[in-house]
Amino acid sequence: MRKLFMNNNYAKIISCYAADTAGVCSALFELGGMTIVHDASGCNSTYATHDEPRWFNAESMVYISALTELDMVCGNDDKFIDDVVRSAVTLQPEFIALCNSPIPLMVGTDMRAVACSIEAQTNIPCFAVPTSGMEHYHVGAAKAWELLAERFLPEKAEKIIPQSVNILGATPLDFSINGNVESIVEFLKKSDYKVLASWAMNNTLEELSNSVNAEVNLVIANSGLPLAQYMYKKYNIPFVCGVPVGKSAANDLLEELAHVRQSKVNSYWSACRESCENAQCVIIGESVYSGTLAKALESELGVSCRIIDPLAGDKKLLTCGDKAVGQEKLIAGEFAQADLIVCDNMYLPIVPPGKKYIALPHEAFSGRCYHKARLNLIDKYIDWKSLICRK
Template sequence: MKQISLQLPPFAPDYSGACSALFELGGMIVIHDACGCTGNYTGFDEPRWYDGESQVYCSALRQMDAIMGDDEKLIGRVLRAAEDMHPKFIALMGSPVPTVIGTDFAGIAEEIQQRSGIPAFGFLTTGLRLYDVGASEAFLALVKRFARPGASEPKAKTVNLLGLTPLDFYVGGTVKALHSALEQQGWNILASIAMDTDLEKIRDSVDAQINLVVSQSGLAMAEYYKDMYNIPYVVGLPVGSEAADELFSMLEQSAEDGQNRILSSGHGQGNYQTVILGERVICNSIRRCLEVDCGLEGVAAVGIFSPEPRLMGSDDLSATCEDEIETLLNESGCTRIIGDPLFKRLLANDNKAEFFEFPIPAVSSKLYWNQCVPIIGDQIFTWLPKMGRR
């Protein structure tokens, strides 16, 4: 019952995250459903759908198909479409109905690959998990399949960006600002996975000296690069001025000693004055900026999607449903809230906390995804002027 929402829409599901991770890479994406899930992704979870080109299809699953389990019908449709579209790969996505009937997506993908000669993936997305899980699984599958095998000598001052989708970073200037900030520090970006990149860059991504994990969905991919290619990673975003310099210093250190690092923060010890709600890495990075650049204490970074213990300190918080978010906002005693505009619906009438709107596409979808809030470098102070700077 905790998962029931009365005020908030459902957050973006796992198949939307997986589709978003693959959107720009020239593959054919097939969502196995009766049109509802495909429409949910293209209409509400993918801002690039209106301006870009991608091969996203619905399998048009019907009641009798579900009852009879006719996988050959799905395979035939995919093969016929592939003959016309010539995709670089084929990706099958699950939805709730195939989950209930136990569709073997891995087996179907293997059959399609053998008969077409085109690389194929079968993702066990269900629509019952959140977007960050689906994106993480898709990113990991990408690098396992397309990254060039075998270790190589890393190229100096090169970096991959791991975990980019519009569900966290919009389609506006955030990614360009991130590229610019790193390039100003002398870093050359090999692969920006998976916005503003392609499969060839992913193949050569193994030459990077270091990986920068910019969202939780990039962490599993970073672990794979470390295990298979011994490429270390840093987790965080260059938000603010002094906090950004701290992150850049971590990149230099990790490139030198090969150790993984995660952007750290102070300890609120339960006395929270400022609460930031959203994706874990983004919230942690904004928190560090408020601590280092603004001198604020008692800043809580609250992850509202899938919990990830590896990115959480002992006193970090999670609020993964409407009830938990509402309780936190109204009972924590905080005086500042940074979060999606829809969270204002959850504030009690007597809650006098100052609210800073930070739209999250995975929460409020198209309602606010054109209202991109800049956070990279000093840009954050254009919308958080009242926080002050030391």
């Protein structure tokens, strides 16, 4: 075999992010539905072990179809449909969400037709979330919430509730269950906001339907952005992208929320930064959180920051100087140019020796490996210097 070309889609030592199927399961986990990944095995165990810290303590119906080679080769969709129907009739979920893994994707399983058939037989709302098992988690979560909104949100708002807000983009993949989302809710409440819904942690499906009456949406992760855009288009609810990290950024975010409520103009606030290619600090991770973190570091520590988005999120969440880079070798190159690196612990093997770093575990990357080191930086005075280590 002749050497044809370079393949950069490899990693020698770092981890990989959770996949789109996990994003779907995580996004819908608490809503009383039934989520089924059309997969042989593995997807469910991976999700339940590494991507879902709620698995042991919450009775959520997330399953795999346990497909086999024979079913796939022979196009035996009936078994899949019958199995879902049988379980749904017994377990009576609020809705059924189906998602594809690589093999049914390859053989061209018509998941939308499968969903129609299941819905017709069960009278339970059923939809297919277009996944492949080959995209990042936020893509799956975003699609799941959009489809859910299309199916379950009322056509129109009843009455806009003054000073009300929804939180969009809450999953443990980005905000592990160490009080982050609760702190965001608390922060908004103490700032006189009424939090109508959090998509989708600590709320029921019924509570989410109240979202349409909000004055503004707060997008806390890129997974929430497509839903925010949908709600803006359909209900004219403007949004702000940002997370109340630290004190100064949290206060600025409040101001931006107030401004957007007035102006009704969407704000990619976390990306409204001065960023340059030779910034002292590189932050790698989900773009809304990282962007806010950059603001916090700039104002509280006085360092210039830029972001590396390894998840290929929406480019509007980046600013000039930021980069969308996902390959280990290229990321290592970016790290080599920085004085300070803020990253998940599983990036540390490619942080050059002698560099300063802040390790912030991110569930979507390192799973449960660093649960003991998780931080909740929401609306807190942060002693940044105490977080800085040297490799």
